[in-house]
Amino acid sequence: MRWLHAILLILLALPAAAEGPLRPGLAQVDLARSSIQAEGRDRGRPRPLELRLGLSRPVPYRVYFLDGPPRLVVDFQEVDFADQDSGAMPGRDLVPALRWGRFRRGWSRMVMELPGPYALRLALQTPARDGAQGALLSLRIEPVEQQGFVTRGTALSALWDLPEPVLEGDPALPRDAGDERLRVAIDPGHGGQDPGAQVGAISEAALMLGFAAELAEELSRAGFAVTVTRDDDRFIPLEQRMTIARTAGADLFISLHADALPAGGAAGLSLYTWNQQANDRATRELALRHDRDDLVSGLDLRGADSQVVDVLMDLARTETQPRSEAFAKFVVLELRRAGIGMHRDPMRGAAFSVLKSPDIPSVLIELGFLTDAGDRANLFDPDWRVGTAQAITRAIGGWAQDDAARAAVSRK
Numbered sequence: 001m002r003w004l005h006a007i008l009l010i011l012l013a014l015p016a017a018a019e020g021p022l023r024p025g026l027a028q029v030d031l032a033r034s035s036i037q038a039e040g041r042d043r044g045r046p047r048p049l050e051l052r053l054g055l056s057r058p059v060p061y062r063v064y065f066l067d068g069p070p071r072l073v074v075d076f077q078e079v080d081f082a083d084q085d086s087g088a089m090p091g092r093d094l095v096p097a098l099r100w101g102r103f104r105r106g107w108s109r110m111v112m113e114l115p116g117p118y119a120l121r122l123a124l125q126t127p128a129r130d131g132a133q134g135a136l137l138s139l140r141i142e143p144v145e146q147q148g149f150v151t152r153g154t155a156l157s158a159l160w161d162l163p164e165p166v167l168e169g170d171p172a173l174p175r176d177a178g179d180e181r182l183r184v185a186i187d188p189g190h191g192g193q194d195p196g197a198q199v200g201a202i203s204e205a206a207l208m209l210g211f212a213a214e215l216a217e218e219l220s221r222a223g224f225a226v227t228v229t230r231d232d233d234r235f236i237p238l239e240q241r242m243t244i245a246r247t248a249g250a251d252l253f254i255s256l257h258a259d260a261l262p263a264g265g266a267a268g269l270s271l272y273t274w275n276q277q278a279n280d281r282a283t284r285e286l287a288l289r290h291d292r293d294d295l296v297s298g299l300d301l302r303g304a305d306s307q308v309v310d311v312l313m314d315l316a317r318t319e320t321q322p323r324s325e326a327f328a329k330f331v332v333l334e335l336r337r338a339g340i341g342m343h344r345d346p347m348r349g350a351a352f353s354v355l356k357s358p359d360i361p362s363v364l365i366e367l368g369f370l371t372d373a374g375d376r377a378n379l380f381d382p383d384w385r386v387g388t389a390q391a392i393t394r395a396i397g398g399w400a401q402d403d404a405a406r407a408a409v410s411r412k
C-alpha cells in the first residue's frame with residue numbers, strides 16, 4: 001500500500017507547468033515544514049542534528065559528507081531552491097553555514113556545514129503528515145570521532161557514480177539544446193575482460209555489440225536519438241553504463257544480453273525489469289552473471305546497498321518502475337505481432353544492477369540463451385535480428401506516445 005500511496009502522491013503532486021512529457025516539474029521546498037533541530041543541551045560540543053525538509057513531492061536524493069570543513073551534502077533530483085533563502089530555515093543558526101541551489105542540469109544541492117565530523121544515522125523520505133501535500137525528508141546525523149568520519153569516495157557515493165558536478169551554464173551539455181527526439185540508450189552487455197556467456201568461439205559481448213549496432217541503425221532511421229554505452233570491445237562497469245545513459249539525457253535504457261543457462265534452463269527471448277524481490281533460481285543465476293563484471297573490476301558494490309541507498313532507490317522507482325514495465329509490455333506486443341518466439345513467460349522481474357537506474361525507465365532484454373541451439377540459430381540469423389530490431393523500434397514508438405499521454409493526464 002505504501003507503494004501505491006507513493007505513486008498516487010507523485011501523480012497528485014505533479015505541478016501543472018511541467019517542462020515536457022518525460023520531465024515532470026521540479027519539487028518545491030516548503031520552509032514551513034522544514035527545520036534543523038539539535039538534540040540535548042548545548043554544552044559547546046557538536047550535538048546530534050536532525051534536518052527536516054518539506055518537499056512538494058518525493059524526489060531521488062543522495063547524501064554524503066565532505067571534509068575541510070566537515071559538511072553534509074544532499075543532492076536532489078531536482079528541487080527548486082530558487083525562491084528560498086537558506087537563511088530563513090528554522091534552526092539555521094545551529095550550523096556554521098547552509099547553502100543550496102542548482103548545481104548542474106537535473107540536480108540541485110544542499111550543503112550544510114557541520115560543527116565537527118558526523119555520521120548519518122537515518123535518511124528517510126516519507127509522505128507529508130497532517131494533511132500536507134508532498135513529502136518530508138528527514139536526515140539524522142550524530143557526532144563521531146574524526147576516524148569514524150566517512151566522506152565521499154566511499155562505496156555509497158560510488159554506487160551513484162555520477163559525474164562530478166559542473167558549474168551552472170557549463171557549455172558542454174551532452175544533449176543538444178532543442179533536440180526533442182526521444183533518446184534511447186542501448187547497452188550491449190559485457191565487453192573487454194568480461195566476455196559474458198561463451199559457447200565455443202562465440203562470446204555474448206561480441207554478439208551484443210553487433211546487435212546493438214543494428215538496433216541503433218533501425219532507431220536512427222525511425223527518428224530516435226541513440227546513445228550506446230560502448231561501441232567496441234571494452235569493459236564498462238555496470239554503474240557507469242547507467243551514468244553514460246544519464247549524462248546523455250536518455251529517456252529509455254535498454255540493456256542487451258544473450259546469456260548462458262545450465263541445461264534445462266528455459267529458452268526464448270525474455271524481458272526483465274527491476275524487481276528486488278525476484279528470486280527464482282534462474283533469475284538468481286542470471287543476476288550473478290550480470291553482476292560479475294563489477295566483481296571482476298574489483299568494485300564490489302553489493303556491500304554498498306545501505307538502507308539509505310535502498311530508500312532513495314525505492315522512492316525514485318515508484319515513478320520510473322511503471323514506465324519500465326509499460327515499455328516491456330509494448331516490446332512483447334510488437335514481438336508477438338512480428339511472430340518472434342519468446343519465452344513462455346516473457347516479462348519478468350530481476351534485481352539486475354544495470355536496471356537500478358532510479359530515473360530512467362530501464363529494461364534488460366535477453367535476446368535468447370547462447371546455450372540453446374534454437375536461440376543460437378536465431379541470434380545468427382540476419383532476418384531474425386532485423387525483425388527483432390524493427391519490433392523493438394516500433395515498441396519504443398508506441399511506448400513513447402503512451403508515456404507522453406499518461407504524463408499529460410497526470411498533470412491535469
Ligand SMILES: [Zn+2]
Pocket residue numbers: 189190196197204256257258259289290
Ligand atoms: Zn549477459
